[in-house]
Amino acid sequence: MATYVLIHGAGSNAWYWHLVAPLLRARGHDVVAPDLPCDDDSAGLAEYADVVVDAVGGRTDLVVVAQSMAGxxxxxxxxxxxxDLLVMLAAMVPSPGESPGDWWANTGHEQARRELDAREGRPSGGDFDIAVTFLHDVPPDVAAGAMSRGRNQSGTPFEKPWPLHAWPDVPTEFLLCRDDRLFPAEFMRRLAHDRLGIVADEMDGGHLVALSRPEELADRLEAYRRKDRSPRSRPAV
Structure with missing residues (x-):
């Protein structure tokens, strides 16, 4: 039995995982899905990590899954x-000393997103539309639940540099979403290669695949957990 530690992204909460968590529990695993203090202006990345570590407690056999900003x-x-395993799910990949606020320009995200919008016939710029960017492939009833549970995201964790000097010594998988309108697939392929030195795995779906394709996501996570991991070099940034 493993313990899946599911970490949600910005402006969200543990409800994001409410369709995936029971699927993992049905396979005999423990699941920890804490609510990060997204709307607390006194909380930065260190405090976010504190919340996760406290929620894990003394559990072992940990598989950490990071969605979006949880990277x-x-x-x-x-x-x-x-x-035992870190899974980056449509996730931001930091470099040492880089703040989340600087990540967007450093990675060329805006250009990549504008190019995707142009290819798919969506206007660039203007007001951010959550439904268009995040919920386009989520079932209507689930999308309504997501809209009703959104939280304000404090800017505090975007301000300070990421404190690690290198990527942690842990096996890492990177799963991108081919229909992601926030983090375009080609952009994420490059990010995984350039910053982690790994080839990204891929699945269909938009940015919120835990809501749109929970069964497939649970299957992917289980496949990663069971994967034969002979000694190999670890990703380093």
């Missing part, structure tokens, strides 16, 4: 706990 928090958790 900045999950490695801090891996630096403090013994983690």
């Amino acid at each position: 900045f928090t999950a490695p801090l958790v891996c630096d403090r706990l013994r983690v």
Whole structure:
């Protein structure tokens, strides 16, 4: 039995995982899905990691799954706990000393997103539309639940540099979403290669695949957990 530690992204909460968590529990695993203090202006990345570490407690056999902005928090958790596997799910990948606020320009995200919008016939710029960017492939009833549970995201964790000097020494998988309108697939392929030195795995679906394709996501996570991991070099940034 493993313990899946599911970390949600910005402006979200543990409900994001409410369809995936029971699927993993049905396979005999423990699941920890804490609520990060997204709307607390006194909380930064260190405090986010504290919440996760406290929620894990003394559990072992940890598989940490980081969605979106949780890519900045999950490695801090891996630096403090013994983690068997880290799965980056449509996740931001930090470099040492880089703040989440600087990540967007440093990675060329805006250009990549504008190019995707142009290819798919969506206007660039203007007001951010959550439904268009995040919920386009989520079932209507689930999308309504997501809209009703959104939280304000404090800017505090975007301000300070990511504190690690290198990627933690833990096996890492990177799963991108081919229909992601926030983090375009080609952009994420490059990010995984350039910053982690690994080839990204891929699945269909938009940015919120835990809501749109929970069964397939649970299957992917289980496949990663069971994967034969002979000694190999670890990703380093």
